[in-house]
Amino acid sequence: MSAGLRRAKALGLAAVLAGAASSAAAAPAPAPGRTLRFPTPSAVEVGPTRLIGEADPGALLSGVAIFIAAGLDRVPAARSGIASLTAECIIRTPVDGVPLREAVTGRGGSVNYTVDGRSVRYFLEGRSAELPALVTLLGKALAAPDFSAATVAAARAGLGGKIDQADADPLAVGIQMFRQAYYAASAGMPALGTAAGLVQLGPPELGAFYAATYKRRAVTASAVGSAVPQLAAALRTLAAALPDGPVAAGSERANALSAQAPRIVAHRDIAAPWVVLGFAAPSPDSPDFGPMLVLESLVADAFNRNSATTLGDIEKGVGAVYLYDAKPAGLVVYVNGTITDPSLALREVLVVSRSLAAKPVTAAALSRLKSSARGQFLADADTLSSRAYLLGAFSAQGLGDDPINAALAGLERTTPADLQRVAKRYLQRYIVALVLPRERAPGPGR
Incomplete structure (x- = not known):
């Protein structure tokens, strides 16, 4: 992929915010039949x-x-x-x-x-x-x-x-x-x-x-x-048939993220660098979960809009993975250096996170973001295994007896102010993990 195309994709992420303003206009209600809903369990x-x-x-x-x-x-x-x-x-x-x-x-x-x-x-x-x-x-x-x-x-x-x-x-x-x-x-x-x-x-x-x-x-x-x-x-x-007795208590603790954005480096036999930004994130039982689903989709999808097929994580230039298997949750945004210029993509991701925190998006922009988030959510629940996992995990984390639809409802309720608040709370501090190619010793005659 040429550097020009990589740059165009990166600028596409920032363009989502081009209409951002301080207007308090409410997002339009979804058109009839547009609301995504799974069968009630x-x-x-x-x-x-x-x-x-x-x-x-x-x-x-x-x-x-x-x-x-x-x-x-x-x-x-x-x-x-x-x-x-x-x-x-x-x-x-x-x-x-x-x-x-x-x-x-x-x-x-x-x-x-x-x-x-x-x-x-x-x-x-x-x-x-x-x-x-x-x-x-x-x-x-x-x-x-x-x-x-x-x-x-x-x-x-x-x-x-x-x-x-x-x-x-x-x-x-x-x-x-x-x-x-x-x-x-x-x-x-x-x-x-x-x-x-x-x-x-x-x-x-x-x-x-x-x-x-x-x-x-x-x-x-x-x-x-x-x-x-x-x-x-x-x-x-x-x-x-399993033994009776109390359930062992789990440990739920996370380290506070530093404003200095610490960097961790590892080396592997790879062709190009990978960059992972790790953020704190709300758990499914938090009112901030729906807005964070929208933010996850914004970052995960913006660099991959030109693809005619659903890409796997390893095939994306930039993507996001929501780690809600543990409590508190985390969100990682990654850059695949074999597809996207890491420096450019990293800079654009950080610009977007700061822009989202600085001012709310317009109602029209939020409507587009929600549509993308719905599609991402559907893609994440397209197999028996993934659907069963979401049912069980979301229910166990406080979303009740209709947990997938409860998560979707939180997404739909998201307002421009919610998106700004959540971006400001969670996306301003992060850890940088760099996975770099190993240095190879020069061969004979080189």
Whole structure:
């Protein structure tokens, strides 16, 4: 991409604000049919746990996310990686004679897990008629996990490959650098741990972590598809088979960001620099969440408007990732130096953040920004997995029994004054994480 085109894209971001003024005119109401709304979910208590589900009677495939309060915020300080290693062992636990993953695959489904700031999330997807049986298989593994030396060694080796992949991804590296600097407690640890740290974890450590965190009252679930009404019995059995007792308390602390914009540097085998700006951000239960969704979309989309397709994070010149998996939340804005001039893009992002804080946008500009934010939100909820995650995560963080629509309502209520206030509160202090190419030694004759 030429420098001229990169500059044109950068100026497009600032142009969004060209009509900004101090006018207090209200944004026009959305035209009939323009308001984005997802189906209203149902929420039921299922024994010691809770299920929130978005039913789709005609869906051939369904998915369910099972959240357990055993995420990074509950990891002891000297046990980095233990949450993921525990989950990896559970995925490998024999169920009816074969490892859980194979048992699920044998019934036409899939199972995976994700460890984030507040939970470990197991996601099952399969034919709607089979999903209750898949939940039953997972329940057996959760109730009697295999922490034998052989399984732990295999799980450790499996995680080692994932750690290597993450360490080679400049965006993942930059985000982790910000998290480690921002969070004052274990929520800043790498979710997968480190190779050196995993070596220190064996069956006794995993057993102790499981006993402290995998409790029946630590389980919640969210589901999407036609199988939702049939999941209650299987989820009740799954939760009841886990140990009883209090849910371990998580640590929710972040470091105050400095006005000096500290810089952190790492080097990787990459062709061009990546820049990650990390900001504090409101959690989903905050009235500032809706306005921040609009700001996220503004930064994430403005440099990529010429694309005819939805771009992945790694394909964007500039993008944004909202880290609401932990509390307090964070927002990262990144610049991919292989596509966009980092200095130019970084300067434009900072100019825009200051402009937004200095004066409110016009009603017309806000209407365009909201439209873009709706589209971004829809793109972030276009799979069974992502929809189930948003249902469960937003509900757990205080958005009630219709959490996705509650988040959208907050976006729609955003006024020019809200956008200015939130930009002023959150976007003026940040951490800079730089992921730079390694310096290569000159070859022979050079």
